[in-house]
Amino acid sequence: MTERILLSPPVFDGNEQGFVRDAFSVSNISTYGNLLVQFEAKLLAFTEGYQALATNSGTSALHLAMRLIGIKPGDEVICQSFTFCASANPICYQGAIPVFVDSESETWNMDPVLLEEAIIQRLKKGKKPKAIVVVDLYGMPAKFDQILSLADKYQIPVIEDAAEALGSKYKGKFCSSFGAFGVFSFNGNKIITTGSGGCLVSSDSEAIKKAKYLALQAKDNVHFYRHQEIGYNYCMSNLSAAVGLGQLEKLEEKVRSRRKTYERYVQMFSDFEGINLLAEPEGVRSNRWLSTITIDKAVTGFDHEDVRQALAAQQIESRYLWNPLHLQPIFKGCPYFGGNVAESLFNIGLCLPSGEMLSELDQERIVGIIKSLRKV
Numbered sequence: 163m164t165e166r167i168l169l170s171p172p173v174f175d176g177n178e179q180g181f182v183r184d185a186f187s188v189s190n191i192s193t194y195g196n197l198l199v200q201f202e203a204k205l206l207a208f209t210e211g212y213q214a215l216a217t218n219s220g221t222s223a224l225h226l227a228m229r230l231i232g233i234k235p236g237d238e239v240i241c242q243s244f245t246f247c248a249s250a251n252p253i254c255y256q257g258a259i260p261v262f263v264d265s266e267s268e269t270w271n272m273d274p275v276l277l278e279e280a281i282i283q284r285l286k287k288g289k290k291p292k293a294i295v296v297v298d299l300y301g302m303p304a305k306f307d308q309i310l311s312l313a314d315k316y317q318i319p320v321i322e323d324a325a326e327a328l329g330s331k332y333k334g335k336f337c338s339s340f341g342a343f344g345v346f347s348f349n350g351n352k353i354i355t356t357g358s359g360g361c362l363v364s365s366d367s368e369a370i371k372k373a374k375y376l377a378l379q380a381k382d383n384v385h386f387y388r389h390q391e392i393g394y395n396y397c398m399s400n401l402s403a404a405v406g407l408g409q410l411e412k413l414e415e416k417v418r419s420r421r422k423t424y425e426r427y428v429q430m431f432s433d434f435e436g437i438n439l440l441a442e443p444e445g446v447r448s449n450r451w452l453s454t455i456t457i458d459k460a461v462t463g464f465d466h467e468d469v470r471q472a473l474a475a476q477q478i479e480s481r482y483l484w485n486p487l488h489l490q491p492i493f494k495g496c497p498y499f500g501g502n503v504a505e506s507l508f509n510i511g512l513c514l515p516s517g518e519m520l521s522e523l524d525q526e527r528i529v530g531i532i533k534s535l536r537k538v
C-alpha cells in the first residue's frame with residue numbers, strides 16, 4: 163500500500179507541543195494570554211514591522227478590514243474574481259456589492275488595466291468604489307506598483323488578501339504590507355496553520371487597536387459590561403497562538419521547501435510539451451504555497467480532469483484552480499470587468515501536491531503518472 167498524498171497537509175515539526183503545554187500550564191487558553199502577545203510580536207518579522215492582530219480566521223480579518231474602512235450597505239467594493247469566495251464574502255457581510263475584475267496572465271492576479279476601467283465606469287455611474295480587494299494567489303504577489311498607483315490616483319483604499327502569501331515578497335517587501343490593510347490565513351492547508359486562524363495587518367496602529375476592540379465584542383474599557391457598537395468574537399485564542407508560534411519558527415524552511423518543490427516540477431516537466439508552470443516576474447519571491455500547472459490539451463491530448471482522475475486513482479490529491487467568483491451562482495448579477503483570463507485558467511489548470519513532506523520520489527511518481535497520460 164502506498165500512502166495517500168495530500169495537496170498541502172500541515173507539518174508540525176517545530177516546538178508546537180511545547181508552546182501548547184505552556185498555554186495549558188498558565189491555564190490561559192482563550193482570547194487573552196502571553197502566547198498571543200508573542201505570536202503577534204513574531205509576526206512583525208513578516209509584515210514589514212506593521213502591527214498584526216491575530217484573528218480566528220482570515221475571513222474574519224477581512225471582515226474587520228471592511229468594517230474599519232467603513233463599508234456600508236449599498237456600497238460597491240472592487241474584488242479580484244479569480245480567488246476563493248472568502249475574499250468577497252465579507253463585502254456582502256457589510257451589505258455591500260462586489261464588483262469583480264479579471265486577472266492578468268503574468269501573476270494571475272488583478273489586471274491593473276481592467277481595474278482602472280472598472281473604477282472609471284463606476285465613477286461615471288456616480289458610484290465611487292469604497293475599497294479594492296487584491297489577492298496574492300497561490301502565494302504570487304499581485305502587480306502592486308500599478309495597482310497602488312491607481313489606488314492613489316483615485317483615492318481608494320486597498321485591502322491585500324495575502325491569505326496564501328505569508329513569506330512572499332514583492333520588490334523586497336513582504337506581502338500583507340501593500341494596502342491599508344493586509345490579511346493572512348492560518349487555516350489547515352495554508353503555509354502555516356493554527357488549526358483555524360488568521361491576522362489583520364496594518365501600518366495604522368490606531369486601526370489595529372480599533373480592530374481588536376471590535377474583535378472582542380466592542381466592550382467599553384470600564385469595569386462592567388457596556389457596549390456602544392456591534393462587535394464580533396473574532397480574536398484568536400491563546401491555544402491557537404501556541405500552535406502558531408511553533409509553526410512560525412519554521413516558516414522560512416517551509417517557504418524554501420515549497421519553492422524547491424516548485425523548481426523540481428519545472429525540471430521534471432521541462433522535456434514535456436503542453437504543460438506549463440507560472441514563472442516569477444522580476445523582483446518577486448513567491449512562497450509557492452501551491453505548485454500549479456496549466457495543460458494545453460491540443461498538445462498533450464489530455465486535460466486537467468484526466469489528470470485529476472488519474473492521480474486520484476493512485477490516492478494522490480490534486481485540485482482545480484479557484485473557480486472565478488463572477489461565475490459563481492451566488493454572485494450572479496454582480497458587475498464584472500474583464501474577459502476570460504480567469505475562466506480559461508480555471509478550465510485548464512490544476513494544483514499539484516505541494517506539501518513540505520513531499521519527497522522527490524513522490525514527485526517523480528506524480529509527474530510519471532501525468533506524463534503517461536500522453537498516448538502518442
Ligand SMILES: *Cc1c(COP(=O)(O)O)cnc(C)c1O
Binds near residue numbers: 326347358
Ligand atoms: C484561505 C483563504 C481565505 C480565508 O481564510 P480562512 O482562514 O479560511 O478564513 C481568504 N482568501 C483566500 C485567497 C484564501 O485562500
